[in-house]
Amino acid sequence: MAVEQPPAQTSAQATAPARPGEQTRIHNIGYRNYDGPRLGRAYARRSLYSQSLRGAYGLGRSVKSKVLPMLLFVVMCVPALIMVAVAVATKAKDLPVDYTSYAVIMQAVIGLYVASQGPQSVSRDLRFKTVPLYFSRPIETADYVRAKYAALASALFMLTAAPLLVLYVGALLAKLDFSDQTKGFAQGLVSVALLSLLFAGIGLVISAVTPRRGFGIAAVIAVLTISYGAVSTVQAIAHSQDSTSAIPWLGLFSPITLIDGVQTAFLGASSSYPGEVGPSSGQGVVFLLVTLGLIAGCYGLLMRRYRKVGL
Amino acid sequence: MWTIGPRRAPRDAVRRQPVVRPQGDPYGPVIPERDADTAPRVDDHCGLRHYLRIVTVIATESLSKRFPRVTALDRLSVDVGPGVTGLVGANGAGKSTLIKILLGLSPATEGRAEVLGLDVATKGGDIRERVGYMPEHDCLPPDVSATEFVVHMARMSGLPPTAARERTADTLRHVGLYEERYRPIGGYSTGMKQRVKLAQALVHDPQLVFLDEPTNGLDPVGRDEMLGLIRRIHTDFGISVLVTSHLLGELERTCDHVVVVDGGKLLRSSSTTDFTQSTAILAIEVTDTDEHPDGTRAVRDVLHARGIDTHDGSGLPGAGHILLLTAEGEETYDVVRDVVADLGLGLVRMEQRRHHISEVFKDSDEQALQGGDEQRKEAVGHGG
Numbered sequence: 302m303a304v305e306q307p308p309a310q311t312s313a314q315a316t317a318p319a320r321p322g323e324q325t326r327i328h329n330i331g332y333r334n335y336d337g338p339r340l341g342r343a344y345a346r347r348s349l350y351s352q353s354l355r356g357a358y359g360l361g362r363s364v365k366s367k368v369l370p371m372l373l374f375v376v377m378c379v380p381a382l383i384m385v386a387v388a389v390a391t392k393a394k395d396l397p398v399d400y401t402s403y404a405v406i407m408q409a410v411i412g413l414y415v416a417s418q419g420p421q422s423v424s425r426d427l428r429f430k431t432v433p434l435y436f437s438r439p440i441e442t443a444d445y446v447r448a449k450y451a452a453l454a455s456a457l458f459m460l461t462a463a464p465l466l467v468l469y470v471g472a473l474l475a476k477l478d479f480s481d482q483t484k485g486f487a488q489g490l491v492s493v494a495l496l497s498l499l500f501a502g503i504g505l506v507i508s509a510v511t512p513r514r515g516f517g518i519a520a521v522i523a524v525l526t527i528s529y530g531a532v533s534t535v536q537a538i539a540h541s542q543d544s545t546s547a548i549p550w551l552g553l554f555s556p557i558t559l560i561d562g563v564q565t566a567f568l569g570a571s572s573s574y575p576g577e578v579g580p581s582s583g584q585g586v587v588f589l590l591v592t593l594g595l596i597a598g599c600y601g602l603l604m605r606r607y608r609k610v611g612l
Numbered sequence: 613m614w615t616i617g618p619r620r621a622p623r624d625a626v627r628r629q630p631v632v633r634p635q636g637d638p639y640g641p642v643i644p645e646r647d648a649d650t651a652p653r654v655d656d657h658c659g660l661r662h663y664l665r666i667v668t669v670i671a672t673e674s675l676s677k678r679f680p681r682v683t684a685l686d687r688l689s690v691d692v693g694p695g696v697t698g699l700v701g702a703n704g705a706g707k708s709t710l711i712k713i714l715l716g717l718s719p720a721t722e723g724r725a726e727v728l729g730l731d732v733a734t735k736g737g738d739i740r741e742r743v744g745y746m747p748e749h750d751c752l753p754p755d756v757s758a759t760e761f762v763v764h765m766a767r768m769s770g771l772p773p774t775a776a777r778e779r780t781a782d783t784l785r786h787v788g789l790y791e792e793r794y795r796p797i798g799g800y801s802t803g804m805k806q807r808v809k810l811a812q813a814l815v816h817d818p819q820l821v822f823l824d825e826p827t828n829g830l831d832p833v834g835r836d837e838m839l840g841l842i843r844r845i846h847t848d849f850g851i852s853v854l855v856t857s858h859l860l861g862e863l864e865r866t867c868d869h870v871v872v873v874d875g876g877k878l879l880r881s882s883s884t885t886d887f888t889q890s891t892a893i894l895a896i897e898v899t900d901t902d903e904h905p906d907g908t909r910a911v912r913d914v915l916h917a918r919g920i921d922t923h924d925g926s927g928l929p930g931a932g933h934i935l936l937l938t939a940e941g942e943e944t945y946d947v948v949r950d951v952v953a954d955l956g957l958g959l960v961r962m963e964q965r966r967h968h969i970s971e972v973f974k975d976s977d978e979q980a981l982q983g984g985d986e987q988r989k990e991a992v993g994h995g996g
């Protein structure tokens with residue numbers, strides 16, 4: 302037969318010869334196969350990262366879920382704007398706060414953000430049992446954990462670095478010393494990067510073991526504030542009793558004082574401990590190791606948690 | 613026996629076969645790899661299935677999974693070909709456990725398994741790129757829309773952003789979700805949620821899907837729609853299906869092949885088409901004419917005269933107008949057609965009815981799995 306084989310196509314124009322008994326095949330026309338690229342694991346992990354990062358600011362979610370993260374972001378930046386405005390207007394010689402102190406001063410806002418967005422990021426997948434759907438795809442436990450961890454840490458970094466950027470730009474507008482400001486800004490960025498990693502880890506671990514979102518929020522707030530409250534109270538008592546040597550070591554026991562210790566030792570920050578007795582460089586090594594150990598520990602715990610979830 | 617056959621032919625070539633098949637050439641273009649196959653054709657009417665039958669989609673060999681307390685799978689050896697395969701078993705029979713092993717997510721205690729020719733122990737990632745999975749439990753976040761959710765899942769399967777959006781729109785339409793797909797999933801009915809779950813399993817155009825109890829929680833109408841959809845996944849989309857259920861009856865209309873497991877052991881693995889092929893029941897319905905005011909009766913009388921027994925379809929809808937007879941082969945169709953034509957009647961329908969699987973298995977040894985109808989009634993009770 303001289304009939305040419307029609308070119309293979311799956312679009313709607315592919316007309317099947319209408320023979321009796323072939324009616325069912327007519328439906329075939331509507332379905333299109335996918336012949337395009339499949340970008341694999343690394344792409345899927347990146348997609349999960351960007352989706353989670355956007356989600357941490359409520360993007361791609363309901364209007365209601367945008368309110369809190371956006372509000373916290375604004376609250377975080379407004380003091381910096383005011384400081385800058387004052388500095389420019391009064392032609393001040395220096396900014397009212399150090400770059401490294403800003404996050405410590407605003408720690409309540411950061412805590413609230415972690416408490417609201419940590420559970421949002423992981424508890425939902427656990428509670429609605431979406432996790433098995435992820436693992437039925439090419440990505441593995443490590444991909445999921447890394448994407449989620451990186452996303453929350455990035456979101457926190459944006460939250461904490463944005464006001465520092467405002468301060469820096471303002472400082473340059475106010476014609477403050479360029480090299481001083483740049484150095485301070487860089488030190489501040491390193492500090493908030495560490496803080497973001499630590500807080501994201503703690504927030505995610507707590508959220509991942511409390512699928513009920515309300516409990517997750519409460520637990521994160523409790524861990525951050527109670528530990529800080531306890532540490533600063535005991536430090537204050539130690540200060541009043543003149544046992545200053547104990548003060549730095551006590552700082553190891555709450556996340557924000559830990560970061561404070563690290564930046565006092567290595568990033569030229571002035572300590573916010575009572576009497577400004579921060580750790581020495583020698584002690585600082587311990588602080589840094591504990592911080593890094595906690596970050597690694599959080600990652601390990603998350604991996605363990607999700608390996609158990611499986612399907 | 614370990615029967616992973618030749619590597620499968622390029623999938624798209626296989627799939628497109630029926631669409632482009634020219635009239636004069638029922639076997640399509642010559643593809644040497646396939647044309648070496650000389651197995652007898654069971655289903656002459658569908659070249660696609662013939663071609664696909666030569667490859668094995670799932671193969672397990674002495675597959676066992678033991679948990680500390682229970683043995684979920686017990687030396688299960690089964691080969692599954694392309695098409696729609698039902699995996700039937702009571703609660704706790706090990707169906708979901710088997711799917712998890714086949715997805716490469718849970719290591720088998722002993723034995724081997726291959727999916728699409730890939731070993732589950734070492735090629736889990738490759739398998740999961742090529743298959744889709746619809747879990748038995750709820751898995752949908754209530755606060756996002758079906759579109760957003762399925763797009764995200766498509767990207768998780770490696771589809772680039774634009775393709776993910778296009779295929780999401782297509783797939784949601786194919787599973788029957790239209791305007792509602794922009795609303796948050798929280799407000800959907802169970803039937804709509806099941807469709808979203810199905811869509812996320814199909815969105816990346818897999819070669820095979822695992823559907824774990826897709827009819828769970830659906831009312832009789834929703835159940836029928838879902839089963840029809842599952843059938844189309846194979847016939848229209850060209851995707852092979854492994855579907856689980858604890859209702860033997862509901863899978864008979866849908867599946868080409870049924871695997872029955874009980875207590876982790878293989879009870880039975882048989883083809884539904886092969887069976888019905890040998891003793892098909894033919895249902896015919898004819899019009900009445902002035903000459904033959906009761907056309908049904910006229911046909912019956914002539915057929916009787918020719919030595920063909922008929923039954924009235926009592927108990928069936930339209931009883932009295934439907935004649936049931938046993939088709940002995942192609943000749944029966946011709947005889948009926950000629951008789952009806954000779955009498956000058958119109959043929960309203962002539963269709964093949966499959967036996968219920970419950971009948972297929974009636975003589976077999978399982979008591980645990982009762983007839984499909986009984987269980988179906990039960991399920992209807994629950995669904996209401």
Ligand SMILES: Nc1ncnc2c1ncn2[C@@H]1O[C@H](COP(=O)(O)OP(=O)(O)OP(=O)(O)O)[C@@H](O)[C@H]1O
Nearest residue numbers: 679682684701702703704705706707708709710858
């Ligand atoms: N992670 C697990 N740990 C221990 N036992 C398990 C685990 N998963 C499954 N089982 C057991 O294995 C057996 C088979 O379970 P499976 O979920 O595969 O059954 P099923 O056929 O899917 O049942 P259903 O129809 O209820 O979904 C059951 O007895 C179950 O309790």
Ligand SMILES: [Mg+2]
Nearest residue numbers: 707708709748
């Ligand atoms: Mg199950």
